[in-house]
Amino acid sequence: MSKSFGRNHKATKAGNPFDSGGRGRRWRDRLGTGVFAIFTYFILACVFLIIGKITLTGAPVLFQNEAPFLNAEFFSKSPMTLHEFEDGEGIKRRLDHDRFVDFKKNNPNAVIKNEQTHSNAGGGILGPLVGTVLLVVLCMAIALFIGISTAIYLVEYATEGRITNTLRLAIMNLAGVPSIVFGLFGFAFFCLSPIFPVFTAVPDWEKSLLAIPLWPSDGYLSFQGWGSSLLAGGATLAVMVLPIIVAACEESLKAVPEGFREASLALGATKWQCIRTAVLPYAAPGMLTASVLGITRVAGETAPIMFTAAVVAKGKLPWENLEGSGLYWLSSLLTQKVEALPYHIYSVSKLQSNEALDEMRYGSVLVFLFLVIGFAMISVVLRSRYRKKLKW
Amino acid sequence: MTNSTSTDHNADDSIIAIEDLSFSYDMGKTNTLRNISLKIPEGRVTSFIGPSGCGKSTLLRCLNRMNDLVETSRITGGRIEILGQDINAPDVDVIELRKHVGMLFQKYNPFPKSIYENVAYGLRVQGVRRMDILDQAVEESLRKAALWLEVKDRLDSSALELSGGQQQRLCIARTIAVKPRIILMDEPCSALDPIATARIEELIAELQDDFTIVIVTHNMQQAARVSDQTAFFYLGELVEYADTTTIFGNPKAKQTEDYISGRFG
């Protein structure tokens, strides 16, 4: 910094009184700014690299050159074993397990040489995809029902006091608890504690606390815990997003101007009419944003479902081959283990690498990544549109 | 100097009777209103005046129990009778009360719905479904609120597109659609420009025939212009209550005189 600004300004060449004269400060400024800029661009480069690598490697699996351009089989088949072999003419062939069985049945005399099997390298990702969708739907149904009601109670009904403050504090702190801890809780609570009932023809007498025979059907309502199941996984995930949902819904309820409530009440509306007609319609967009945000959060989680819901391979879709009908059918649908996309990725990540498996893995990861990022983007768009609309 | 009750009207034509009312916002620790007694005549405009924080708005909000929304608020003494009924009695349904006692707020607050839906809202929450009744009530209310001509061609457009004055008149229409006996107005013109204010004042004069109006205002000229009776409050107490002409021409209390002549407030 020029110490003699003012007195000496004629000394500067162009005669500009505002020339700083010294170069030191400007260079230090540029250097500092440059370093920070490099840091920022470096982060972006890393992300770009990771997403780019996954996209480039995974895209060939998902897309193809001819119509319909999307590899339909990848989305319509579940993971299965891939058979790699040389046929009679010495041509290398790769067949999914179902095709391989057909092939052998149709060509009983076919020569199969150098057969190699790669587990999870064939088929597609239908099973895990369906499992993840079911888990997310179930989780959001539970979480939104309880979360929105809790927020309505806190904002519209509850007297501010110790209880509401405790609840708020607990909710705020729960958001930072590691997801694996929720998994532990879900395992002990939903899977094992015998306070959760199932409808079943054959109760697990060892675990069952109480089995009520349901006459006239020959089944029971058995309190034996949900076990590792779709329902337990969904409930665990719901507990995990509950803090996020409650906090976000509370915020959007509070954003509805007090004037709406006053006007509605002054016109003779009951409390519930006031909430239903003068509060909820205006808080709904915010709640929608919250739920999409919640979906982003749960769809990406692996740890809480690892031992509460997920299974490596199933070989059938959740609704296939279920026993019983009516309530029993529903109960066995909800209390079975499911495949889930993140857990599928986890289990195939640990397998020994080979060409066919790598394609499948990158394909699955790409689908999963874009699914989750897609939801995140929707929530960002929703939020900005909602903010713009919010001008009362 | 307390409780200078007006004696111009006997109890028979008063629609609101407040007796020795004390009110607190903080569970009775400090009283925002102290020992207020006054009777408000039916079919007239009564205005509450006084400096900020004197309790005039609080008293207004007691009349349709809007203060119930504040958890820690309490009536600490006295009673309010409307139509001869103690409105704080346990068997009073506050919803029914509010159907009889409408309210207009300081900041006009139409719902972000269409103009039509805003006016129909009160009837809808009362369970009116028939479109012909609603249509008729909306038109009638908008006409009474002197808004019909301006909005009749765009009943389906958003209420938020109206100007401030129009929005406040819409709120008036919304209130009268429920056909209350009393309309409480909490500084209805404070957010409006002078022209819009003038139109609201004209409207108040017209509405006087059908409704009993209680208006809280900051603006003494307004009180002088629109009201028949005026009550002057100071620090939570009723200082003087009389005909507007008396209050402005010949106040009894020194404080009233000081206030209306602009020496404080």
Add this chain to the structure above:
Amino acid sequence: MANKFQSKGRRLFGVGIQGWIKGFFRGNAGVSMGVIFLIFLFLVFEAVRFFPDHHRELKLVRRTGQEYVDFLRREARGYQEISSYTNQAYFQELDARFGVQRGLVDGFEVLQGMIEDGAEPDIEALAEARDVSDPVALRAAEKRYWGRVGEIVDSAERSSVDSFGRLSTEESAWQSLLQAARRYDAVEEETPDIILAAEAGMESGMAEFRKAKAMISSAGSDLKNLRDRLVRIASATRKDAETNYSLGMRKKALLEGSGKLDGKAREEQVAEAEALKVLDQFPFEVRVQPIIDSHDEHQKAAEHLKEQLKKGIAALPTEFSSEASKRLVMKIREAEPAYLEALDQSLEEASEWTWNEEVNWSSSVSRFFLGKEWKTASGGWRQLYGFLPLFTGSVTISMIALCFALPFSIGAAIYVNQLSSRWERSFMKPAIEMIQAIPSIVLGFFGIMVLGNMLVEYSDSPWVSWLPGFPITERLNMLNAGMLLALMAIPTIFTLCEDALNNVPRSFSEASLALGASRFQTVQRVVVPAAISGILAAVLLGLGRIIGETMVVLLVAGNRIAMPDWGDGLGIITQPSHTMTGIIAQEMGEVSEGTLHYRALFLIGLVLFVISLLINLSAQKLTKRLGAHV
């Protein structure tokens, strides 16, 4: 007087419809609150019961003498380490000095095997022909045999014969090996001279080293034998004690259950219960006696080991041709005094050990929190629940991640908030926030498939190989996990930092700019200091995110349960490790409810819960202070 404002609504059980609606919402809020409360309750309930169970386990380990046997196991383990170093050093040296000879001997053995397998019928025919001494048949058999041998030797792949490539630079030795194999007579089984010469050469050249090696190898045999015997005894005792316990429980259950039955069923059940042979008091005293009696033998074996080991180590050569061997022997010489000292201490502790001493309650706690071993494989010798390696792993990985995340996230927040152009801000902020949406399993996948290999590959280059811990040998290690976790923490820290910077009143920076400070100086001297507590809170919450992350560490950290080898200094960052979150994820699926192992995992969960709670609370406190400050 009729009430003009009477409610017209219907009522149910004396509660109006509005009351029911309110009750519905209150009920749901109650469910929320209940669940939140239950999380804490369940964790504490399961976790706290670990300690009495652990105490019982420790007591059992003492009563059965397993604790004593552990002294021997530890002593033997240390010895085996030295012994295996000696072996490695020996073979390194052998390779360095007699690589060709070894190649010849090993290669010949391979070829010999190939001939014996491949020419089996020819060898049999030849042997028969020689026995009957028919010259024509003999000639034919010989011809067939030698032809076959020639074929086999010619078709032998060099890589499988010389599998370690010891002859790769010695073409003449390779040729003479093939020559010798072609002339090998599988009936006479006569080893060719060239192989004999090679063996003799190795024998004489390595005589000194081999003697020392043999001395070291044999030093611990007594101790190892004793250990194996005692392990069998203690294991049997333990198994019997456990069986007795579970039978006792069953008997008790049967007897209790019989109370509800009546008549014949009751008698039957009682009879069944009585048929179970349960000892009221398990005779630990008797069963542990052989272990106590073996004390003298133990002392003797240890003395023998000490003596032989000292001698053997002293006899190790001092001149080496192989650098690796030299290093290993140096390592042995360094390890010797420490081992001997540890051995003495272990012996002393062993002689003070008594089977019936009470187990301290505090040790049930301290052995968990300070224990350095976590061994939970069922059917193993005994289970150990030492929390320290997992905690150290988590903390080390978090520190690595924080080191990467801090400069980048804070730097980016300052840049985006204060220094960037509008255009840059419009894409940078959402892009960095979008990182948050990348699921952790995807990053873990990237780490296992790409980053691990990249690290191993590039860490070898001279540019970076001087860094501590480089070049990296393990693909999955703490550095790999730390880098990915840093990426996960960056959006959290970035967003919160940005908020903190945003909250600095405009007037602060305006004042600074008006005084002639540059934009950068203003940031440096005014904006950042004003936002510092917010930045700290952001860092804390970032740390919380890192320490609680599961999938990345489970896939990428290497999952080796051991204390880091501190000898590497900063280089420990490239060692594999296990973590608190990882162990829960890995082992929870396999434990059965109510076991010690199950509760140990819950205890770790509780520790994680408390850590995250503390981090969150202190972050809140910091932000509150910020609020008061501005």
